[in-house]
Amino acid sequence: MRYLPLTQDDRSAMLARIGASNIDDLFVDVPEEARLSGPIAGLPLHASEMAVEKHMRRLSKKNLAAADAAFFLGAGAYKHHVPASVDHIIQRGEFLTAYTPYQPEIAQGTLQMLFEFQSQVARLYGCAVANASMYDGSTACWEAVAMAGRVTKRKRVVLSGALHPHYAEVVKTMAKFTEDEIASASPALQAAPDNAGLIARIDDQTSCVVVQYPDILGRIPDLTEIAEAAHAKGALLIAVNTEPVALGAIKSPGELGADIVVGEGQSIGVGLQFGGPYLGLFAVRDPKHVRQMPGRLCGETVDAEGKRGFVLTLSTREQHIRREKATSNICTNSGLCALAFSVHMTLLGEKGLRALAAENHRLACLAADRLTKIPGVSVLNDAFFNEFTLRLGKDARKVVRTLADRGVLAGVSLGRLFPAHDELADGLLVAVTETTTEEDIETLASALEEVLA
Known part of the structure; x- marks a missing residue:
């Protein structure tokens, strides 16, 4: 039995209110060739639960697992x-609290874990402050670009040609709605990153320069000279790291002058899992930029009796404050993946x-x-x-x-x-x-x- 609570009159009233003539107007951004005109070919209109389970099991056997x-x-x-102890610990009762605590101070286990997570990420990235996580590395990259625009009041973004192309595409997609100008480049198959070419594209209208470290070809760029060039023009340097294990061997981006450091935390505590969920990391080097950060921050304090406790210190997302004052529409942090990251990092x-x-x-x-x-x-x-x-x-x-x-x-x-x-x-x-x-x-x-x- 289908659950369709709205009548045709209800739908017509809703469409009229938002200025759409019909349902199809809501999908104009989806290419015509990508839209379904009927049921998916080859799929039955209905099947029993057991039949679906058997079919899906047969399909899963076609996968080649890592x-x-x-x-x-x-x-x-x-x-x-990922040690088996990680999975064991994240399922302990201390952490089985509200995933998104609306009365956060009640969920002390969650808040303490997030506070420790933030501390670990800040130290790993060489930054002053890290937030309580993002969805994944690519969306964290865009949030950093948006933050740089708020800080500098500029609209031009310079992307390194050696930035992961999927991250670059996310930035370009989101920029359509903010009218940011994205200056991208083509990658070059050469032994060392083209820092000189990247620096030459920075001008007085640039809000930020986005560089991957190590880059998509595995090279390790010198962030110091890029940071100096960006700062000379009043721009921020955003460093993207997709392999946090590398930071156990090379200098942290914050140490090299990056203003905002973002990345993917999947390598630590989170398995590949056929594509997700993953974990976005986000940190800033200068505390003065904290209020422009997306997401939320957990902090340490003492209660009325002087005992150590944890609070939701800053939450600039639209779920908690008036939408027009939010720095981001990110609605949650990747809490379980952040916990796994923190447990694995603690064990290491x-x-x-x-x-x-x-x-x-x-x-x-x-x-x-x-x-x-x-x-x-x-x-x-x-x-x-x-x-x-x-x-x-x-x-x-x-x-x-x-x-x-x-x-x-x-x-x-x-x-x-x-x-x-x-x-x-x-x-x-x-x-x-x-x-x-x-x-x-x-x-x-x-x-x-x-x-x-």
């Missing part, structure tokens, strides 16, 4: 080992994170050395952490598909990430983590040798 293959995929989502500690980062880099170097012994294969990067770009001399998309059929997930082809740039077609982005074995590396090398022969 744990069942030699796995070298990265590009913003990384396979790391500083020494553990540095050791994990060192192991990632060691195995990546082994992989790069082995793969460059294959005739016609070269490594693009001068420097990298656990991800680097190979030049194969032929279309990497075809190579990736062939190797996937052999049970080897070789990496992400640049042709897939940048389909409009044929000059990148022979690039293959390879990621190596502590879960990669030397046997996996040899499996990839041997299979790649056969395919390229």
Whole structure:
């Protein structure tokens, strides 16, 4: 039985109130070819629960899970080992409180965890203040751009050509509604990032410069000179980090002059899970910018009896204050993923994170050395952490598909990430983590040798 509480008169009144002549007017932003004109072909109109379960189980068996293959995929989502203790701890009763506490001070377990999470992210990023998380890295990137506009009162955004293309697309999509001018660039297959070219695009109207660190090709840009150039023009530097484990080995973006640091926290505590949910991280280097941050902040205080307690210190989102005064329409933080991140980070500690980062880099170097012994294969990067770009001399998309059929997930082809740039077609982005074995590396090398022969 369908639940349709509205009558046709109700719908007509609602459409008239918002100035739409019919339902189709609400979908004008969806391309015509993407709209359904009827039921989905091949799907029955109804089926029993048992039949649906069996069908979905058959479909799931077609998946090649990360744990069942030699796995070298990265590009913003990384396979790391998450200790079983993380899942155990996040299910403890202390944390089974209101997911979004509307009377927050009652939920002391949630608030304390978020306070510790913020402290960890701030230290990891080299910043003064971090918020209680965002949806994911790409939306955090846009929120940083919007914040920079509020701080500088400017509308021009300079994107590095080596910013993850999905992050760049999110920024461009959201900018349509804010009338920000997005100055993007094409990536270049060269050993080091083109800092000079990026700096040359900064002008007196620029609100911010967005740089990925390490970048989409695995290179590690010098943020210091970019920060100096941006600040000289009155702009802010936004650093995007998609692999937080890297910050156990390289300097933090805040330490190098980034004003806003955002990124994806999935690598720590959160498995790949076939695409989500993930965890957006957001921090600022200068406390004076705190009130322009999106989301919410948890703080530490004392109660009337002098006992330590936690409060919702700042909440600038539209769920809590008048909509026109909100800095963001983000309606929640990724609370469960933030908890998993914080638990995993606590289990690691500083020494553990540095050791994990060192192991990632060691195995990546082994992989790069082995793969460059294959005739016609070269490594693009001068420097990298656990991800680097190979030049194969032929279309990497075809190579990736062939190797996937052999049970080897070789990496992400640049042709897939940048389909409009044929000059990148022979690039293959390879990621190596502590879960990669030397046997996996040899499996990839041997299979790649056969395919390229």
